[in-house]
Amino acid sequence: MDAEKGGAVKTSEEKNRAVSDNSTNTNKNEEPDMTAEVEILAFKIANEEYAVKITELQEIIRYQRITIVPCTPLYVLGVTSLRGKIIPVIDLKIRLGLNGGVEAKQKKQKILILSGNKEPLGALVSLILGVFRLPASELLPPPPTLTEEEKNYIDGIVKIKNRFISILNVNAITRMGAL
Numbered sequence: 001m002d003a004e005k006g007g008a009v010k011t012s013e014e015k016n017r018a019v020s021d022n023s024t025n026t027n028k029n030e031e032p033d034m035t036a037e038v039e040i041l042a043f044k045i046a047n048e049e050y051a052v053k054i055t056e057l058q059e060i061i062r063y064q065r066i067t068i069v070p071c072t073p074l075y076v077l078g079v080t081s082l083r084g085k086i087i088p089v090i091d092l093k094i095r096l097g098l099n100g101g102v103e104a105k106q107k108k109q110k111i112l113i114l115s116g117n118k119e120p121l122g123a124l125v126s127l128i129l130g131v132f133r134l135p136a137s138e139l140l141p142p143p144p145t146l147t148e149e150e151k152n153y154i155d156g157i158v159k160i161k162n163r164f165i166s167i168l169n170v171n172a173i174t175r176m177g178a179l
Contacts, residue, residue, distance in 0.1 A: 036136040040158070042129040042165050043112070046098040049129065049165045051158070056170040058113040058120055060128065080111070080122060087113065089122035095173055096153065116174035123173070132160055139167070 040051040041060075061082065066089050068078040075094040079086050089111060092098075111122040139156040146154070155167045 037133050038136050038139060039131060039133045040165075040167060041112070041131050042160070043110070043125040044127040044129060045096070045125055046093045048098060049163060050092070050096075050125075051132075051165050051167045052112065052114065052170055053155070053167065054131065056115050058115055061111045061113060061122075063109040063111060063124075077124060082113065082120075082122075085120075087120055087122045089124060090173075092123050092125060092168075092173070095123075096168075114170050114174055117171055121174045132158075134158060134160070142166075 039054040041054055041057055042049055042051040044050075064080055066078040066080050069076065069088075072078075075090050077089045077091050079088050081087070108127050110125055110128050112125055113120050114123055138158055140158065141156060142151045142154040143157075152172045153169055155169045158165050158167065
């Protein structure tokens with residue numbers, strides 16, 4: 001119909017390009033997005049509260065049978081099967097060098113499937129506390145009193161309901177053999 005009136009007929013590709021050109025912000029002087037949010041999953045290990053970023057979490061599964069693998073580091077509990085795929089499982093309490101704290105019964109324990117450096121990796125935690133969404137500006141750096149090695153395991157700290165929760169660096173804790 002447009003061709004009959006002398007107008008140019010646009011292909012669907014040209015229409016899509018025009019829509020995306022109109023929706024693209026061309027103002028280079030605009031302030032950066034200060035409303036960026038971070039979602040974290042908080043959990044307990046040895047009566048301490050930790051978290052991982054949701055973007056680094058694949059899923060949460062209930063505790064299931066873990067098969068011990070000989071000659072592995074102490075923090076490696078063994079392997080488990082997840083939909084036919086073999087997943088190594090680590091004990092975060094041992095991996096982080098935490099002492100004390102009474103562990104939850106297996107019913108309450110969960111295995112977090114984390115996006116590891118190469119492959120997914122399971123991490124045993126005592127109790128899931130919940131998912132929290134907060135402004136990225138509320139992420140605090142690790143305390144300067146930590147050693148560089150200790151800082152490698154902490155991405156940052158957040159304060160939620162008057163409690164400090166350390167956000168773990170998933171790449172560091174899933175690096176096998178780094179302990």
